[in-house]
Amino acid sequence: MTRIIMCGCNGKMGQTITRIVSEDPDAAIVAGVDPFDGIPNSYPVFADIKDCNVEADVVIDFSSAKAADGLMDYCSQKGLGLVLCTTGLSEEQIERAKALAEKIPVLRSANMSLGINLLEKLLVDVTRVLAEAGFDIEIVEKHHNLKKDAPSGTALALADAVSEGLDEPYEYVYDRSARSIQRPKKEIGISAVRGGTIVGDHDVIFAGEDEVITFSHRAYSKAVFGKGAVQAAKFLQGASAGLYTMSDVIG
Secondary structure, rough: OOOEEEEOOOOOOHHHHHHHHOOOEEEEEEEEOOOOOOOOOOEEOOOOHHOOOOOOOEEOOOOHHHHHHHHHHHHHHHHOOOEEEOOOOOOHHHHHHHHHHOOOOOOOOOOHHHHHHHHHHHHHHHHHHHHHHOOEEEEEEOOOOOOOOOHHHHHHHHHHHHHHHHOOOOOOOOOOOOOOOOOOOOOOEEEEOOOOOOEEEEEEEEEEEEEEEEEEEEEEOOOOHHHHHHHHHHHHHHOOOOEHHHHHHOO
């Protein structure tokens, strides 16, 4: 049984993970952390993680960047594994997470979806074949109209996976409106679409002469990210200190 502290438990992802864990016989949320009250939970909720006195194995964090430093202090002191899902961390916080991984197991990925992380692994091998054959590479990502950053972190992670399969560096191109030139061969085009309530769509397009191969991933709800976070928490229980990603979880 993996005992989990859920940071950001009253947010959308926190409540999604609460539901997922409630149906999982091998995991349990034993405490939550959230400064916002008013949502009934089956576990005790603390406004600040430093006040949490419940024994656990792993912390899942979907809170905010401003809470990350206190969270890392707590995990270091208690020796708990940390699934760090919060976005918007500063470079200093990212470096601190890397240093923390020398003491405890820390897992951090741009996208917690098992499908996306499997796709990343596949793209490395696919690119080795198709880039050599002269295929152009484009990535198109689509998200809801409330998402502020573009391109998405997942799109960049997919581009990085493609780059691993290349023999030489390709340029990432985000906007062609000022480029009145023929498309160079050694570039990866990355385009962003924002609209409606799209949870997350990503297409990696390999366009060759007279044929196109597209790898697509569609997230229909935030549950795909929650399921990945729970799998990550189980993976970290009993794991040795180190910095992990979802690629380690899927093997």
